[in-house]
Amino acid sequence: MSEVEQHDKKPKKGRKPGGIKEKKEKPSASTGIHTAKSFFSNVGTAISRMPMNPAKSVGIRLFLIFLSAIVFFVIVLGYLSYDKAKSTIEKNAANGNQQTIIQTSEKIDIILEKYENAGRQIFYDIELQKLLSEYTNKKLSDYDAFTVERSIRDKLSNQITSDSSIRAIYLIPTKSEKIISAGQASESSKTVLEQSWYTELKEGDKKIMWLPTMQNSGAPYFTIARSLGSMNDLTSTYVVMFELNASVLDTQLKGINLGENGQLQLMSPEGIVVSSSESSIVGSETAWAFAKEFPADTKTDDVRTKDEEGRSVLAVYNTLDTNDWKLVGSVQTSELTKDASSILVITLIVAAIDVIFAILIGIWMVRMIARPLGKLNLLMKEGAKGNLNVRTDHKSQDEIGQLSASFNDMMEQITGLVQQTSNTAQEVLRTATELSDASKKTAISAKEIAVATEEIANGASSLAVEAERGSDLTNNISKQMQMVVSANEEMGKSARHVESASELGTKHLSDLLDKTHQTEDMTRSMMHKVDGLKETTSSVVKVLDVLQNITKQTNILSLNATIEAARAGAAGKGFMVVADEIRQLADQSRQSIDMVSQITDRIMTEMNETVQVLLDANPLFKGQMDAVKETNDIFVSVQQQMVDFIESLDSVTHSIDELNESQNVLSEAMSNVSAVAEESSATSEEVASLSTEQQSVSGQLVNLSSQLENVSNDLKETLSRFRL
Template sequence: MAKRQKSNRKITYLIQTIVRKLSQTKHQANQGTRKKKKNRFKSKLMTRFSGIRAKLLFAFAIPIILMLVYGIVSYNKSSDAIISGYEKSATDTLESVKDYLSIGVDAVASKAYEAVYNETLKNYYNKADEMSNEEEKSNFNAVKGILASTKSSHPFIYAVHAIGKLGSSTSTVGAFPDGIYEGFLESPLGQQIQTSTQRLMWIGNHSYIDEKLENKQTSYSLSIIRKMAENNGFIVVDIQTNEILKSLSKINFAEGSIIGFITADGKETLAEAKDTNVFVDLPYYKALADSKEPSGFSYEEYNGEKYIFLYTKLGDTGAALCALVPEHAILAQANEIRSLNVIFVTIACIIAGIIGTIIAAGIGREITKLSGSIAKAANGDLTTKFETKRKDEFRILSDSLTDMIGGMRKLIEEVSAVGTRVSSSADNLSHTTSDILGSTKNISFAIEEIGKGVVQQATDTEQCSNLMSGLSEKVNHVYDNTNEIEQIAIDTKSIVGEGIVTIDELSKKSSATTDITHVVIDEIEELEFKSRSIEQVISVINDIASQTNLLSLNASIEAARAGEAGRGFAVVAEEIRKLADQSVAASNQIKVIIQDIQTKTQGTVASAKRAESIVESQMEALDKTISTFEDINQHVAKLVHNLDNISQGVKGIEAAKDETMDAISNISAISEETASSSEEVSATAIEQITSVEYLSNSAIKLAEDAKILEEAIRQFKLS
């Protein structure tokens, strides 16, 4: 029975699908003519943007776009590589020229040092005023020879000047006028050298010397001024501008580059440049003074264009070798690559457009021919044929469409035969499903009643479980409170024990206080005894003072008898009497103080005795307190024992509670499973009813569709 129902369902679905497709085909054929004019403009527009031509052009455009992206990336990569390579090459070139110049500059500095410490030159400028005319002239000629020899010893040296405080100053360029030493010291450069603690200085200009020699400053680019050994003169050595320019000419940078040698005081020597000053006024050159880097480069603006600024410092001279190279000259090779990329991409776009148009036109013609034959088939003419002269995929498509139409023609003929058989089977199926539907509804009602009872049982079990859960929480709460009270009792017992120890220590300290009080009382009584001894001493002092007073009186009497001879003795006797009176007065004051001390000592003794009695009372109170704490400790111990018994009882209750909860959980789980099973059976019964109803409706619909199928098949032209 089930296999038959399944087979009938498949046949019904197949017939419904065929009828629906045939109806749609007929409907589309009827409405095609009406919509053709309306959709013509829209079709042309869509064809233009979604047709094969557009897709082919788009397909050709993808590799062209990738080529364009590749060109852009390669241009960027090549430009970066060219720039980085040029940066390194230019930096290395500047460094090599700097190294060459450093060798020459170091050699010039060495020659200046040799000249300063030449014995003949030192002897002349230190002792010229002590020499005779012939000696002075001979030594001066020797100095001139030394300067000339120094100049010819190295190609970098343009001129050598010797300026001394004593003797005559001289130069390889010409003769100095008198007073050159004093005048040079008064010049700004001379004052700068005097205040400097350095033995030498590198400069770009010495205007005062050039003025006196009528020398052109353009003949030298850098000079070293070195103090003589005794600080009584200077040796000045100039470095030739031609040698600097010769070194700069070896730097082969891009066209439009500016290369210069700049001294610390701002003198520029430029290679092939019309301007005399280029770098000195530039802000990024001024920043070199604060930079600790010996060399480097950066991209800067110069006259509104972008340049790469390169520099390297020349040792301790303060001079720097600088260059400005235009960025566009560096990127000339990269720009050629960019131009080639643009040309190739443009040619590729034109060729792709032509090829795409030719291919799209041929494909369009074949599609138009095939679409005409397909339109006939869509209107019901299954005798149409698909023909093409092409031997590519369109030939395969034409043959496939022809086979498809033939297959459809055979299928419709078979469907026509099956439709008659389906119509009679549908009537029988309709009666059978009515009987099955009634039986299934009765089964579903019985299962529903069982499900209600099981659900009620599950609800009651869940309520019982919730009540036990609440009881469980309360038992846990009691257990936690009992543990907390037990812990508090244990802590209380510990605190009481600490209190007993503290009170015991207090008792010991009270005993010590009592002992100290006894000692204080004894010391005060001894002090009172000593005070009485002081009174006896004061009595003796008073007796001595009385006797001294009597002796003084007797001495005065004897002095009066002696007359003029005993006057001095009378004065002494008077002084002794005064001292005796003062001793009596002082002893009386001491007596009063001693009496006050005795009075306060007696009061202190009384206070100490009262303190002794208070301390004894404290000892008795402490003994009672210790006894009370011991009683508290015993009661707390009993409380801890009882709380422990309560805690054990609560643990037993909790264990019983857990077993009860497990039993209720098992009952609840079984009830839930039973309810779930009844629900599944009920759902299955309902689903069965739905299936039977659907089967009954399908049988009725199948009979109707079979009739529609017969009418639809009649519309096709099969022969």
């Protein structure tokens, strides 16, 4: 009995043999515990029996996908819920803390405005103004000044007594710069006049200054100072300074709760802690580095940042209206969101429960899917061994049921196919035997045809070789004739070119001869003109000699006139000046005549040289004319000979053209013979090749027939292994 049949004959659970149902017992506590243990034991057994390689089991893949999807979505949903709750808590805490900070800032502004107004009220008290007017009187005696100063101190002390938050009050006239103080004066009051803020108040750059908290030997304090003008003397100004206990601000901060481990700090722009919910840091520089990065143009805001220890904190701040101090509140984010951690814990618990349910559902899915597929796998292995009678009895409406029905149909089709293939193999075996006999006869006939065709091809090849040789000779003669024709044409072109060059040379020589005659005439004319110019220059020399004599006589006359003027004394001074001018003109004329004489001599010399050059060039022109005439006669003779040569060359060209035409006809005839011979040879070779190929195909056909017979026998033997 096969493994499949044994699997089908297993008794169904829940029924006794004979079809009698088992009676159900009422569950008890011990029965429930036993059932739970049995259930988890069965689950463990089922898991251990499942193939654990996902690549080899569809059920395991479905189980892992189902488990991963459920766990993923539960964890993601839980984390998103936790993150949303956390962000909501932070947002609500930020809004609540910011409102608290704003309200506290308003209270602090009220307190600070109170002391701003207090300083103005004290100073503008009518009695105090009268005392200040007397105090600034320079005629006042020392005793009276001491009495007035004590009265002023009493007025200030009364204000301190009425408000316990005021440590000390200082009144400083800017003219005398003598400090009048009341209350517990601090050590820093001794150096007030040296502080930069006092200078700003004194010079009027600012009207009011808030100084951050300073540590004293006792309680910490902060200071307000303002500049005020006297009502009695408009030129006198005073600086009123209050030192206030920091506790007046601390009480406002200590009652505020931003959250567990939350802290409040009121700090100056320089980072000095003016007041804080933690008294130990008042007066020192804040350790919150993030507070120094708040933008100055933003009045209030909330930021999420890190403190000096790297912990995430939620910080809110608000800038006071009275001054530029900032009230900053900080609380650790972890303290705000610690209640949201329970959501994350619940998420993990639910995820663990979902994992258990996913495992149970996954096992059920494996049993519903993997078992039918495993049974179908065993049936396929039986079919692979040759048992075509196997069938599956799984019936359902899902895809596995459809797969089982398709498997049964496939086995039916394979059974019919094997039967049909067996019958076909018998027919193929019979046909292969007949085909083998016919192939052998065809091979013998093809061999005889190949021998006859080969002999025809050899004769056609010899004829083609001889025709090709004759065609090559004819082509060679045609090429030589073509070269002769080309050379003859080139010779004709050269002869015509020489003829044209001779005509052009004759024409140029005629022009050269005419120009040479013109040059000779111009040279002769130039010689005549140079002779005329030479005579003209001689006339100029004669005129220059006459002018030279006139200049000498004029010079002598000017000397005589000078002598006569000297004899005449004072009456002849005017005549002496005229005589000097005439003598100077005579000297200038003599110099000009000498210069013209030199130029004339140079012209005469150059004209003589020019005449000599023209006389030397005249025989050369005559020799050039004779040479040009002889060259012209030679060109005329060459031109006549080239005309005769061209006529002879034309006759030779005509004869060569006729010979070339005859050669072309002969070459064309030889080409046709060669082509026919080659075509005949190619056809013979093709027929011989086809005969050889047919012989080869016949041999292959015989082999294929034998192979087909062998394959048919093998197929018959293979089909005999199937059980139908």
